[in-house]
Each structure stands twice: as C-alpha cells, then as structure tokens.
Amino acid sequence: MASQQASGRTDAVIVGAGAAGNLFAAVLAEAGKSVLVLDPGPDWTASDLYSSSIWSRRLRWGGPAIESTGAHAFGAGFNTGWGTGGAALHHYGTWPRLMPSDFTMKSDFGKGLDWPIGYDDLRPYYDRVQDDVGVSGDAAAEIWRPAGAPYPLPPLVQFAQARLLAKGFHALGMKTAPSPMAILSQDYKGRPACLYDGWCDAGCPIGALANPLVTYHPRAIAAGARFVHGAHVTRLLPGKTARLASGVEYVDSTGTTRTALADMVILAASTISNPAILLNSTGGDWHGGAGNSSGLVGRYFMTHSIASVYGFFDDEETENYLGVTGAQATNMDHYGKQSLGGGAFGSLQWQLAPTMKPNDLLGVAMARADMFGADLTAFMARAVHHLAVMFGFGEGLPVLENRVELADRSGPGGTRTPRVVHSFAPESVKVSEMAAQLGLKIITAGGAAAPWSGPMATAHMMGGTIMGTDPRTSVTDSFGYSHDIGNLVIAGPGLFPTAGAMNPNFTNHAVTLRSAEHALARWLS
Amino acid sequence: MPTHTSFDAHGPDRRALLKSAALGLFAYTVAGIETLLSPAQARAQGARFTVLSDADAALLEAFGEALVPGARAAGIAHFVDANLARPHAASLLTVRYLDVLPPHDAFYRAGLAALDAASQALRGAAFAQLSPAAAKPLIAAMLPGTISPWHGPPPALFYLAVRSDAADLVYGTPAAYARMKVPYMAHIEPPADW
Ligand SMILES: Cc1cc2nc3c(=O)[nH]c(=O)nc-3n(C[C@H](O)[C@H](O)[C@H](O)COP(=O)(O)OP(=O)(O)OC[C@H]3O[C@@H](n4cnc5c(N)ncnc54)[C@H](O)[C@@H]3O)c2cc1C
Ligand code: SF4
Numbered sequence: 001m002a003s004q005q006a007s008g009r010t011d012a013v014i015v016g017a018g019a020a021g022n023l024f025a026a027v028l029a030e031a032g033k034s035v036l037v038l039d040p041g042p043d044w045t046a047s048d049l050y051s052s053s054i055w056s057r058r059l060r061w062g063g064p065a066i067e068s069t070g071a072h073a074f075g076a077g078f079n080t081g082w083g084t085g086g087a088a089l090h091h092y093g094t095w096p097r098l099m100p101s102d103f104t105m106k107s108d109f110g111k112g113l114d115w116p117i118g119y120d121d122l123r124p125y126y127d128r129v130q131d132d133v134g135v136s137g138d139a140a141a142e143i144w145r146p147a148g149a150p151y152p153l154p155p156l157v158q159f160a161q162a163r164l165l166a167k168g169f170h171a172l173g174m175k176t177a178p179s180p181m182a183i184l185s186q187d188y189k190g191r192p193a194c195l196y197d198g199w200c201d202a203g204c205p206i207g208a209l210a211n212p213l214v215t216y217h218p219r220a221i222a223a224g225a226r227f228v229h230g231a232h233v234t235r236l237l238p239g240k241t242a243r244l245a246s247g248v249e250y251v252d253s254t255g256t257t258r259t260a261l262a263d264m265v266i267l268a269a270s271t272i273s274n275p276a277i278l279l280n281s282t283g284g285d286w287h288g289g290a291g292n293s294s295g296l297v298g299r300y301f302m303t304h305s306i307a308s309v310y311g312f313f314d315d316e317e318t319e320n321y322l323g324v325t326g327a328q329a330t331n332m333d334h335y336g337k338q339s340l341g342g343g344a345f346g347s348l349q350w351q352l353a354p355t356m357k358p359n360d361l362l363g364v365a366m367a368r369a370d371m372f373g374a375d376l377t378a379f380m381a382r383a384v385h386h387l388a389v390m391f392g393f394g395e396g397l398p399v400l401e402n403r404v405e406l407a408d409r410s411g412p413g414g415t416r417t418p419r420v421v422h423s424f425a426p427e428s429v430k431v432s433e434m435a436a437q438l439g440l441k442i443i444t445a446g447g448a449a450a451p452w453s454g455p456m457a458t459a460h461m462m463g464g465t466i467m468g469t470d471p472r473t474s475v476t477d478s479f480g481y482s483h484d485i486g487n488l489v490i491a492g493p494g495l496f497p498t499a500g501a502m503n504p505n506f507t508n509h510a511v512t513l514r515s516a517e518h519a520l521a522r523w524l525s
Numbered sequence: 526m527p528t529h530t531s532f533d534a535h536g537p538d539r540r541a542l543l544k545s546a547a548l549g550l551f552a553y554t555v556a557g558i559e560t561l562l563s564p565a566q567a568r569a570q571g572a573r574f575t576v577l578s579d580a581d582a583a584l585l586e587a588f589g590e591a592l593v594p595g596a597r598a599a600g601i602a603h604f605v606d607a608n609l610a611r612p613h614a615a616s617l618l619t620v621r622y623l624d625v626l627p628p629h630d631a632f633y634r635a636g637l638a639a640l641d642a643a644s645q646a647l648r649g650a651a652f653a654q655l656s657p658a659a660a661k662p663l664i665a666a667m668l669p670g671t672i673s674p675w676h677g678p679p680p681a682l683f684y685l686a687v688r689s690d691a692a693d694l695v696y697g698t699p700a701a702y703a704r705m706k707v708p709y710m711a712h713i714e715p716p717a718d719w
Contacts, residue, residue, distance in 0.1 A: 065613075199712055373591060
C-alpha cells in the first residue's frame, strides 16, 4: 500500500490523545523529547462542551463501529471517547485509589491474577498526581482508604440527595464519606472551583474537573508536543528486527495513509483500540500480531458491574439535579473480596447521589425504562424532585475468554475493526446481585419509599494488555514495556491485571506517570 | 475476510460539521427552501424529511408519542431524521450508546417495519391506528423481548432508542427543565432549544 511519511521523525509517537496519552506526552516533551500525538477524533476545546446530555453524545467514540457481544455485553458506545481528552474529557472525576488487596488477588485467594507491583509502588505516584490535578476529599473520613497523602483540597459540597441516602447507611451502622473527586472544591492552580450544576458528563468547560484539557494537555502543548487530529492509527510498523517497531501507520482525515516514524512508540489509544492496533499489526515477523508472543493481547478484558438502587423521598426535595455527575459520597464496607458472602467474590464500592438529569442513559426517565405513556408522565412528575439513586460498582474478575478481538468488518487502511466479547464470571454476577439486595436494604432503612433496583449495567474498561513479570502470561512489564518489542510502551487501564471495584482513572494516571518517568530514565541511560 | 466497510475516510471534515451544528438548528427544507429550525418548528412548518419516508416518520411520531407523551409536537421524527442525515460521528442520538452497529437509518426503518407488522398481526391494524389501550400490551412486550411476531432489530433496543429520543425532546431541553422547575444551570447553553 502506498503511504506518505508524516513530516520528520520524532523521538516518540503517542497513539491516542486521551488521559494516558496526554500525561505521557507532557512528561516526555517537558524532558526535551520531540513528541507527536495522533488521534482520530476532533481537537476539542472547552467551548465545545455544551451543557446538554443530548449534545454530549458527539464527544463519544465516532470512529469505526465497535462490536460488543457476550452474555454481559460491555457498553462500548457509552464508555469510550475520542479526540482531545479521550473518554477522560467527559469522565466524571470519581478518583478512588485501588486497595492493596487488589494487587495480590491470586496470591491471597488463588483466583484471578496478581499485579507485578503492589500498592506501595504506586502510592508516591498517586500522591503526586493528586497534587498535580487537584483532588477533593476527606482522607480521615474514608476509613477504608489505603495509606497516602491527604487530599490537597477539602471535600465537595453535598446536597439533599446525599444526606438522605446516607441515612440508610448510618441506620445500618455503616459509614459514609465524601467521595474522592478530581473536581476542585476551591480554586486551585489557576482553575476555578466547581459550581455543582451536574454537567460533568457533557464535559466541564470551566476546568473544575480534571479532564486532560486542563491538566496534562496544556503542559504537553507548552512543551512542544505536536497533536494531529483526524489520524486513525491502523498498525505498528516493524523495525529492523521483530524486537523493534519503527513507528506507526495511520489514515488521516483525507483518507491518505501515512507513516510516523519514531524511536519509541507509546500506545495510549484506550483499552479497546490498543489491542486492536496490535492484532492488526501483522507486518514482518509479527504473524499473530505485534507484542503477542504470549497470545494474550486482547485477553482478560474487564469491566465493572453497576447495581443501581433507587427510592423516593416524597417529603423532601432531593435536589437530584445538583452536585456532580460522579458521586457525592461513598461507602466501601464490602470492599473485601469475600465480604459479601453467598457465593460472591470481588469488591464492592458504593457511590451515592450522582446528579440525575431528567433525560439520558443515567437520567431520571431511564430509571424506570419499563414505563411509558401516562405512567411515565406521572413518574417523571414525582421523580424529578424526589428520586434518589446510588450505584454499587462491582469487581469483574479477570477471565481469559473475555477479550478484544478483530471482527469481520473492515476499518481504515484495510484493518479489521474490534469486537469486545464479555461475560462476567458467576462470582462477579453474584457481587452485583448481592449489591442490589444490600442496596435495597440500605435505602429502605433510610426511609425511601417504593425502592427498586435497575438491571445490571457495565462501566469502565480494563485489561486486554495486562502487565506481569512472565512474558508467557502477560503482555508488558509493570512499566507498560512490551515483553516482545523493546521500544513499545502500552499505557492505560488496559494494563491492569485486576480491576478492583474502583473507577480506574486515578490508578491510570499513577501507572502512566510511573511508566513515563521510567521510559525517560531508560532513555537517558 | 472483511465484509463491510464501516468507515468513511473520505467523508467531509468532521470538525466543520460539528461547527455548523453549533450554529444551532438543523437545516430543514420547507416549501423548497432550506431553513434552520428546531425539530418542533420543523414539524409545525411541515418540513420535508431527508432520510425517513413520510410513512415511517408518521409511524415514528405515533410510537414516540405513545412512549413519551409530548414527543410528537416536540418533533421527534424531525429530530431523528435530521440526525440520521448526519455522519455517524456527529449524530446526537442515544442509539450511539446502545452499541447498535451503523448505519442507524436501517435500524430505525427495520424497527418501524417490525412494529407495524407486529401491530397488524396482534391487533389487526397499523400501529398508528391503535388506541392507547390497544397499543399498551404490545409496547409493554418490547422491553422484555416477549413481543411476537417480531422481525427486526432486538425489540428492547428499538424501544429504548426511540423512548430515549422522545425523552430527550420532552424532558431534556432548557424549556422542558423550566416546565419541570428544574434549574438548567448551563455553563454553555446548548445551541438549540432541544
Ligand atoms: C462517561 C464516562 C465516565 C467516566 N467516569 C470516570 C470516573 O468518574 N472516574 C474514573 O476513574 N474513570 C472514569 N471513566 C473512565 C476514564 O475516562 C478512563 O479510564 C480513561 O479515560 C482511560 O484513559 P485512556 O488514556 O486509556 O483512554 P482515553 O482517555 O479514552 O483516550 C484514548 C484515546 O485514544 C484515541 N484512539 C482510539 N483509537 C485510536 C486509533 N486507532 N488511533 C489513534 N488514536 C486512537 C481515542 O480517540 C482517545 O482520544 C469514565 C469514562 C466514561 C466514558
Ligand atoms: S458540576 Fe462542577 S465539575 Fe461538573 S461540569 Fe459543573 S462545574 Fe464542572
């Protein structure tokens, strides 16, 4: 295939302008490396972030369709982003750390996998990142929290919905704490404090939420990193030997195939696209895909289950439209892998009182998707001022058969598009079922009327390019370096060997910062 | 071997399209003249459909209204039609979240055809002719997937997609928030009143 070379060779080409890509770009560029970042999506700016659930849909992945299948098909359309900031542009900023027990599941229980590193290896990076981007919370109130520096900012303001839901936890002797949020409770480093309008899902244009537009992207730009949009990376290009990549091939917005040559390739194109690009890279001796001597590229794809629990507080204005899209409060009493009993295995994290807009997937009308016509009209009249909701995020165990693979549809540059195959392990389904039961008990104890739980949903994506010590059982080392290709680093939650029950982006940042600094040190040596 | 092409690499520049949408309203043709209108205005002025046939649009209005009262006047058929006319990346339809493979015009057409056929088979009349009472059991069987006969996309997905389109227009606009006494509190006002 004829292709044109992008102007000049760079020290590093970074695939994907999302959370991991921008952080990597900032670290490398600030150290004087020449950096090219390629992303198929638009060059979003704050002024694109209209406060509307309807308009926010254009921020989601708009490239070649991702197929999703399996007994518990993953919600790919909702969970992916594109363009500057990636999914993190419209993510909700709920930033808990993983727990030490998440790193040693195999050793502790003979189930799942171990990480090649422990919590203590990541702890300094969590501390530095929270200081960089501004995280609000109350470390002392989070009795479950692992060791680490207190948050740089006090917790966010809570509204009636959080107070009402907390009553149920307290009635059952459970504790709640303000959710740790990468949203500013006070002005911080030139960025303004949150206004509690709950538009985070549509992207926060004022910069109160730590999306890449206001965290690492400006730093990368200031340090000279070059971003090219409309650039869909199709494959890695083999180098002189199978142990080296010479760069990447991409299709630009005019449909022209181009190459970007670099000393180092960083794949930060999301948990789905990273394995898809590797599996499509069959040049040279990479017959089974690049970096895939283990046969594990795409394997152990993981997601979190969500148990949603709703109830009415008819005598109170729940103010469910105020606050932030993520959560106002949390409880982690059942984070222990076996603490739910009843055949469940895996952690559970409660997030209380996310903002509910009247429409959209997580909105009020969707809380009772079975209602329509006059019944829905009556439900809405009651619910927009009196409904409360809490979500139980459940751990999905790493399962070999859950995977990103290539489908039979053709994508840009003659590639095949990705398909995600996902079914929760039976123990993980149990976690979600027991969470729903527990949630109903809690919300009832708090005095909610007519409580119900919604169908199990999925959120977040992890795995598919897992890290480990053994090249036969993992794709990269703990720094994201491919075991097979010496100048290839993979970044993002795809590296996680277990998912815990924690929203992944804080850990994503901690792992990425550790990787980027290691890459620099290795480069300099 | 790859069998479908799902990527239009030669399509118009996405950014330009997003910007033109940001001017606010969708372009509809009324009496042969292209005009920028909201879906409700487009319906009131009898704007032509671009993707949907008139019959499909009438059925979509009837179904949307049965799901979320108010959706017809809010212009659900014009809203869906205008979005289907845009490139996938610029579409504002919830179907993007439901992992339905594009092209989405085929999804809507097939869903509408299945609905009308089910209505004929189960109620002996076109869906648009049914009273709310006659339509209710038929609609109620869509989300659980028990509706039969059904020859189209998964009935639950089709139900959720249209119900959400309708809810967007009836409950998701600044005007709807005002009606419900829910403060909108926009950082950046959405470009159109829907
Ligand atoms: C609605 C929503 C809410 C969320 N809320 C939270 C939360 O509250 N807390 C939390 O911790 N996490 C949350 N997340 C998850 C969080 O956003 C992700 O974990 C994080 O963004 C992952 O970072 P990443 O760099 O791997 O991927 P992304 O940030 O998605 O970036 C990947 C980039 O790669 C690009 N790309 C894809 N394919 C290609 C290709 N072929 N060539 C070139 N570039 C490509 C994409 O366009 C994208 O810009 C949320 C996600 C969503 C969608
Ligand atoms: S609620 Fe706060 S973080 Fe969310 S969009 Fe508004 S100002 Fe930004």
